[in-house]
Amino acid sequence: MRAYLVAIFLSAVFLYYVLHCILWGT
Structure with a gap:
């Protein structure tokens, strides 16, 4: 189903x- 993929x-x-x-905020 397209909605599921979205x-x-x-x-x-x-x-x-x-x-x-998180990685760039520390």
Whole structure:
């Protein structure tokens, strides 16, 4: 289902963004 793929993509991008902020924020 397309909505399912979009949800996975958004969650992956969000996790990547959070990880990036944590790594560069310290």
